[in-house]
Amino acid sequence: MNKPVAPQRSDFDAYMVPNYSPGSIIPVRGEGSRVWDQADREFIDFAGGIAVTSLGHAHPELVAVLKEQGGKLWHLSNVLANEPALRLAKQLTELTFADKVLFANSGAEANEAAFKLARRYAWDIFGEGKHEIVACDSSFHGRTLFTVSVGGQMKYREGFEPVPGGISHVPFNSCSALEAAIGPQTCAFVVEPIQGEGGVTPACATFLRKARELCDKHDALLIFDEVQSGVGRSGFLYAYEHYGVTPDILSTAKGLGGGFPVAAMLCTDKVAGSFKVGTHGSTYGGNPLACAVASKVIEIVTRPEVLKGVTKRSDQFRAALEDINKRFDIFKEVRGMGLLLGAQLQDRFEGKARDFMQAGLEAGVMVLVAGTSVMRFAPSLIIPEADIDEGMARFAAAIEKTIATMDADAGAA
Incomplete structure (x- = not known):
């Protein structure tokens, strides 16, 4: 019998909507923070599936629980409760500010639920006039029509207008702009404690404290989008703990499933009651397998050695990036928190982030971008220190080669 022909990168162009532009390799297996492609070429993973594989690839404890649950029960829908969902909800409420949890499948769905709940709560308590949502420029909250409308990046709304109204945006970290924007008509202010897609930029503590103060003053809800910054990535279970500012609603996804699709909206009792039976729903949200x-994942991430290890590994990443910068003068700034880090390129490399990302792939290290001029790093929270050293050596070699090529091209021109 002939062996089936393995799918090729060209099959993407042949059969899939051209919504993505995937790289030339096709990974087929992973272990820890290393991935192998169809040709058995090895890569060190600093991307983490965009901050998703929080415990690396094929973590044995996750594989075991997936197999165990897979042999019991996959799906029921929310017509019935299930034990894993109830167990997870209890964990999340005991570990956070939240009193109640609503499960979904993705960060966009968790944010959609958060925004709907904010409007529904305001409608219930104050009437339909109090419906406006304030968000931040350069923010990212998902790809549904509602979430791209709340997100502060026009490029994600282009061609999909008209978008939902009653939404305004303020500059990130501007207390004065926030004070001017939040008023009696505001039902919610939504913010990422660390803007991910917007450049890996942490919020100022004064900005978040002002947001809490203004929301309290105007009976508005404070929503933290922790889809990317949550589940240990900041060195805390959720980044709001670092700031000492407590939201009314929080969205979480990405690292929550360690690679398995799952999301949640966390909220207080004060607002939870506005989602009465039938006001919102999700067929797959809260399924037993997820x-x-x-x-x-939550059990492992909250082990003290894991959260402490995030801070240690963050310092190691920063030191390596600083060393690279001393050699090549490539970065303006390295910023972020924990293992969500961004390196802003110098002006002479403006718009070249993808060039360095591709060069990294060719050198055997997977990195990310955040926009066109920021390199982003979001590896496993438990990535071995030796993998950080080796991956950074590969990344440095990729940078050296790319800069040499750029300089040669400039000289030839």
Whole structure:
């Protein structure tokens, strides 16, 4: 019998909507923070599936719980409760500010639920006039029509207008602009404690404290989008703990499932009651398979050595990036928190982030971008220190080669 022909990168162009532009390799297996492609070429993973594979690839405890639950029960829908969902909800409420949890499948869905709940709560308590949502420039909250409207990047709304109204934006970290924007008509202010897609930029503590103060003053809800910054990535279970500012609603996804699709909206009792039976829903949200895996992720991430290790590994990443910068003068700034880090390129490399990302792939290291001029790093929270050293050596070699090529091209021109 002939062996089936393995799918090729060209099959993407042949059969899939051209919504993405995937790289030339096709990974087929992973272990820890290393990935192998069809040709058995090895890569060190500093991308983490965009901050998703929080415990690396094929973590044995996650594989075990997935197999165990897979042999029991996959799906029921929310017509019935299930044990893994109830267990996970209890964990999340005991570990955070939240009193109640609503499960979904993705960060966009968790944010959609958060925004709908904010409007529904305001409608219930204050009437339909109090419906406006304030968000930040350069923010990212998902790709549904509502979430791209709340997100502060026009490029994601282009061609999809008219978008939902009642939404305004302020400059990130501007207290004066926030004070001018939040008023009696505001039902919610939504913010990422660390802007991910917007350049890996942490919020100022004064900005978040002002947001809490203004929301309290005007009976508005404070929503933290922790889809990217949550589940240990900041060195805290959720980044709001670092700031000492507590939201009314929080969205979480990405790292929550360690690679298995799952998301949640966390909220206080004060607002939870506005989602009465039938006001919102999700067919797959809270399914037993996803919740069993997420429950194990939370159990592992909250082990003291894991959260402490995030800070240690963050320092190691920063030191390596500083060393690269001394050699090549490539970065303006390295910023972020924990293992969500961004390196802003110098002006002479403006718009070249993808060139360095591709060069990294060719050198055997997977990195990310955040916009056109920021390199982003979001590896496993438990990435071995030796992998950080080796991956950074590969990245440095990729930078050296790319800069040499750029300089040669400039000289030839």
